Amino acid sequence: MSEKHSAAWPHKDLLDVEHLSTDELATLLDTAKQMFAYNQEPVKKHLHLKGKGIILFFAENSTRTKTSFDIAGKRLSADTFSVSSQGSSIQKGESLSDTALTLDAMDPDVIVLRHSKSGAAKFIAERVRASVVNAGDGWHSHPTQALLDYFTLHQKWGDDFKGKTVTIVGDVAHSRVARSNIHLLSSLGVNLRVCAPKTLLPAGIEHWPVEVYKDLYKATKESDAVICLRLQLERMAAGLIPHLDEYSQRFCLDHKHLQEASPDVHVLHPGPIMRGVDVTANLADSKNSRILDQVASGVAIRMAILYLLVGDKSLLLDNNTQEGGK
Numbered sequence: 553m554s555e556k557h558s559a560a561w562p563h564k565d566l567l568d569v570e571h572l573s574t575d576e577l578a579t580l581l582d583t584a585k586q587m588f589a590y591n592q593e594p595v596k597k598h599l600h601l602k603g604k605g606i607i608l609f610f611a612e613n614s615t616r617t618k619t620s621f622d623i624a625g626k627r628l629s630a631d632t633f634s635v636s637s638q639g640s641s642i643q644k645g646e647s648l649s650d651t652a653l654t655l656d657a658m659d660p661d662v663i664v665l666r667h668s669k670s671g672a673a674k675f676i677a678e679r680v681r682a683s684v685v686n687a688g689d690g691w692h693s694h695p696t697q698a699l700l701d702y703f704t705l706h707q708k709w710g711d712d713f714k715g716k717t718v719t720i721v722g723d724v725a726h727s728r729v730a731r732s733n734i735h736l737l738s739s740l741g742v743n744l745r746v747c748a749p750k751t752l753l754p755a756g757i758e759h760w761p762v763e764v765y766k767d768l769y770k771a772t773k774e775s776d777a778v779i780c781l782r783l784q785l786e787r788m789a790a791g792l793i794p795h796l797d798e799y800s801q802r803f804c805l806d807h808k809h810l811q812e813a814s815p816d817v818h819v820l821h822p823g824p825i826m827r828g829v830d831v832t833a834n835l836a837d838s839k840n841s842r843i844l845d846q847v848a849s850g851v852a853i854r855m856a857i858l859y860l861l862v863g864d865k866s867l868l869l870d871n872n873t874q875e876g877g878k
């Protein structure tokens with residue numbers, strides 16, 4: 553176990569959501585609320601990660617996750633460093649293991665990894681001393697996305713998740729976001745539905761804790777929230793959908809599908825949005841849309857995770873820890 557393992561948070565790494573207990577989720581939520589409050593202040597920089605080093609190792613493209621981890625680290629006074637496939641020695645054929653060991657030898661406190669291979673974060677976590685945060689591994693898991701979606705809905709629902717209905721629409725088969733959200737939301741007593749063409753449902757879906765729909769009107773009936781997913785064309789074998797137009801006619805979420813949903817239904821999307829394919833532009837920009845709220849939640853959740861993993865717990869979580877003091 554790493555010397556940097558925090559006594560107050562019993563995990564060296566964050567690899568998925570399955571291993572978080574109810575109490576740990578509550579701690580994370582409370583911490584993220586404080587971080588969210590920090591982010592509303594005129595001076596957003598606090599000292600909880602002063603002296604810590606965070607490597608953002610993104611071997612797959614990202615806008616939201618990478619930038620928000622970078623901002624999260626810097627807001628708490630960590631030094632952040634970026635490594636991506638492009639421009640690194642991965643292009644010369646260096647293996648994931650050797651790259652991870654090389655980065656770890658530079659003594660970071662945290663390595664945040666995004667990778668196209670399922671299990672990549674666990675693979676490096678078993679080899680490095682730094683804490684590892686999974687920023688999305690293949691189709692497997694995207695824990696910080698599920699946690700930020702939880703935080704976003706918690707801002708609307710409070711603790712009242714049990715019995716709510718959440719529908720996940722689109723490319724479930726290739727979606728780590730769907731898998732992580734289904735794990736987390738089902739543990740909170742949410743009724744889960746998925747709606748997708750048969751070719752975009754994973755094998756074994758009948759064993760998942762979800763109801764499967766093919767009709768978007770029926771799937772969204774009485775839903776309290778709908779999570780739209782991006783069609784992951786880069787992970788998709790040719791021929792899984794007949795044509796984008798045909799797909800979007802059936803599965804692009806629009807106001808018209810939500811007539812029988814809960815009156816204040818929340819529409820979420822992890823991004824990047826494909827307007828007119830996953831969700832109509834009108835709906836994405838409407839009062840029902842939580843898409844930009846999700847982005848703001850992402851900074852707070854990632855600040856909370858970094859703090860819990862390696863932050864200075866002797867600094868109380870209050871508004872008196874700004875750089876330079878008050």
Ligand code: CP
Nearest residue numbers: 614615616617822823
């Ligand atoms: N939601 C998400 O993971 O977005 P990015 O790929 O832009 O990080």
